[in-house]
Amino acid sequence: MRADYVNLVNTHTVPVRFMYHSPETLEEALRLMREYGGEARVMAGGTDLIVDMKLRRKEPKHIVSLNKIRGIEYIVEEDGGVRIGANTKLRSIEKNSIVRERFEALYEAVRSIASVQVRNMGTLVGNICNASPAADSAPPLLVYDAVVKARSIDGERKIKIRDFFKGPGKTCLKDDEIVTEVFIPYPPGDSASTFFKISRVSMDLAKVNIAILVKLSSNVVEDFRIALGAVAPTPLRIPKAEEYLRHKPLNEENLNIVEKIVSEEIKPITDVRSTEWYRREVSKILVRDALNSTIKKLVRT
Amino acid sequence: MSFYAIGKRTARKDSVAKVTGWEKYASDIYLPNMLHARVLKSPFPHAIVKKIDTSRAEEMGAIVVTFKDVPDKLFCPRLVSTPDATYKDWKVLTDKPKFVGEPIAAVAAETEELAQIALESINVEYELLEPVFDALESMKEGKPRIHDKIMLNDKIIDIENNVACRLELQEGDLEEAFKRSDIIIEREFRTSRGYHNQLEPKVAVVNPEPDGGLTIWCTTQTIHNTRLLISEIFNIPVSKINVKKLALGGGFGSSIQTNIVVPIAVALALKARRPVRLAYTKEEDMHEHSSYQMIFRLKIGVTRDGKLTGGFMENIMDIGAHQIQAYPLLGTCAGWWVSLYKLQAIKYVGVAIYTNKIPSCAYRGYGNPQVTWAVETIMDELAEMLGMDPIEFRLKNYVGERDLFWGQGPTVKSIIKSCGVEEILKKGSELIGWKNRPKPGEQKGRFRRGIGMARGYHTSSAGAPIPSQVIDYSGAILKVNEDGTVDYITGLVDQGGGTLEAHAKIIAEELGLPLKNVNIVAADSQTTIYDVCTHASRGVYAGGGAALNVARQVKEKIFKLASTILNAYPHTLRIRPDEERGQAVIYVEGLPGKEITLGELATLARIKNLGTIAAVDSFRPPACPPHFTGYFVEVLVDTETGIVKPLKVVIGADVGTVINPDLAEGQLHGGFIMGWSRAILEDLKYNEEIGDIECRGFIIDYKMPTAADIPEEIKTFFVETYEPTGPFGAKGLGEGAQNPAIAAISNAIYNATGVRFYELPITPEKLLEKLKEKEGRKLAVEDAVKLT
């Protein structure tokens, strides 16, 4: 193996030659995507894409920027949920009162991403389209059963978030598709959700992140959803743990079993940020902490 | 002592320029007709360049230099040691790269983008050699030779078993000392390699002059040594090279040596006959320098009543692929060790080992934080074994006032004349609540609190009463302007810590000048006299000493001149600041009316052709007095995640007279944060498969704490001492500000958990593993009890 990146990477510039397209309508953007297909990349905030290009992990020949397209920057309530447009900045999501009140886990996740400066640039859609296993918005979107809307010249497709991630940096999107929005259904009434993240320092990608959603009915778990990130090639729900806990009381014994299931279901690796062993260990405690915190929220309301 | 300017909280002279972005750093220098350069680096950790084809780059119009175009001459980029202690193993560009990132060729073109394209067009064929990444491996028989022949001063020397250099010392009868000991403790410590992460990556802008000379703007802690080195390498007379002094975005030791970008840019500029700008990216910067990894074996004896007897220390240093200052570091590490606590007999073996890693250089503390970590860990352990309070135990043994101090190693000795250790420890322990600290390892439950302390010091400069192997002197020019202000002209570089601000206060104090009347003016190596370098916490003590020295001479001249004009004897004159008039006023005590402002005096001197009042002089610091610090840290350990949080930090310091209180506190804050980072986070781990650092130079994977990660309260205090050899009683601070931090943090973790660490950093991964091991074993014991 040779470290050619010491010569190829130049973060002073974007050491890649590309055409920059800045269409003003979605239709025009879709047409460009059809025309350039695999050679083109959509750019929203660019906080992942430009970094990847500087590091030469991606060398697209065409960039189709969404910046000038009007009408895809919104957070609106509709059809039993909230719709978030592709140009909507993370910072707007974090400041939105519906998100803060009804989607606690998403709110907590977005706030944990990078810094205010980066959140002013970056988008939620970019965060999931980048498909990092550690994407912080992914676990909450997974527990809320969000739906991703993608368009191409041929029309619109609705993709369940569970089917969206295919591997590190890979989604199920076709080369000519653009995600226009994410629809997040309201969580069940009287439920609460929580996001937690363990990282090296406070401004960092996760070693492990987690989102859970709980609904209790007279001390028995009625609904339980759990998703973790940075512990497998994609962010993942843990259906086995969910099924186990449903209709059971939340006691120490059950909690131990849920922790055990989670640590068995994840497939962490050792990388720069942490080790396989550590990720497995702290996943367990994160389950416990996230549950505790969610129960507290339920008791409060 | 009451001062007029010293010790006052004032806005820095350069603050407006800095916060508005107006300040000029090397990377802000753009010259007309300038070319932009890029460096071709080795993608292999150990190889020989068999063939290099630059024709395509040249066809594109780029200027190209390879190892064939630079002087075939070994040099050492750091010129702080005397020639007899200077090991030379560097070339500007090499055909035998010894680490991933070592420069092989360079190109210059009209834009950085074009330079990048030209760079990528160069074809290189390599023959791969086996690399080695571990010091202990590297020194074994039969390992690949990283260097064959290098030079010590002007002698060629052979390198065997990758031992770059070694130093052994012995004093007293160690065997006897150990025999007298009731407890002998022996431990092995392993530090990590760290990256300086100074804000400013290395930059050089070089303008070839018509007379064959050069003007250079670059990232450096020393303009004078830069010009000496460029002269040495390229055989250009020193006087034809002018290095400009600029603002520096931090150094932490990484620009004591002349950075490799400077000679590379010089080679390109000489060939192009045009100005060349070479600016490293952060990623390149991280492939340019790192701290040393040290492996210590430390053995210390103590008697039952808590008196240390003697000690043995082995220090194996992984220095990476080249020497920058390995030899003097072997000496200072011994010095740091023996000057912490009194030992009647010592033996020290220091060995510096080459590996195929990024070359190591000084990093804030120059080995002292590492040594202090090892010694203060052992002191903590010994205190516990003896059943003594760790603070009492330290007070019984520390090296303090009137003791001999080894300062910067065995050739730099002086006597300590000011010391506030006792007061630091007393006040610090009160502020942290030392008496109520938990008993080590006795807490149960998930979250455990721990308090740890450590003390330390650093030298202020490398001065001494007699010459040593370290060059240390400074110099300054001070001239009085016709408006009553003074121009202060010094070659000493302010790394960003506000050193020159301190000099301005020292001058203002001595000359009775309103602070605003001291101008810190632009300077370069042509218009200043020699200053060695801003390192070794010498800026305020040695540089400030030089400023005071010329201020005194100017004052004498002022009095001499004023005496004729006021018709009074020179030795009866006084000088005081008059803020209202914005002037220094020279007056005769008790005789109103017998006075003149400095501006009037200077103007009169001009009209009467009496000359400019000015002084120029060099100054050799007579000692390198230790400035002392004490750290008290309270942490919270989450035993389920291994995450450690700092709850409260108390830092006490004895820096003699405090000249800039805000900046001094800032040094302590920064010292803690850096120490915290080195204790629990930083590690330039190698990935042996690629032969490069695991993070590949990407800062996103070399984490350091931000403001969000530090405790809300860092309490600092300064104890009152007066250093008789320092300017107005001042000593240094920059390095002592950090030195005991790692040790205090690791002692606090021990106090909370009962787990000791002998390897840095103490990451959550490692801590959790140890905790599980420990608690697991405990469970097993309990189970065993149940079974029987």
Ligand SMILES: Cc1cc2nc3c(=O)[nH]c(=O)nc-3n(C[C@H](O)[C@H](O)[C@H](O)COP(=O)(O)OP(=O)(O)OC[C@H]3O[C@@H](n4cnc5c(N)ncnc54)[C@H](O)[C@@H]3O)c2cc1C
């Ligand atoms: C300093 C720093 C810190 C960071 N910290 C975190 C962190 O803590 N947690 C975290 O999760 N992330 C972090 N990130 C990553 C990044 O900021 C987020 O992932 C952000 O949400 C990306 O959004 P963006 O709009 O900038 O995406 P872009 O960079 O514009 O795009 C990202 C990817 O998605 C694709 N894409 C974007 N929009 C669409 C679309 N509408 N349709 C199809 N494909 C699309 C792009 O082609 C690209 O591949 C950090 C980044 C930086 C620079």
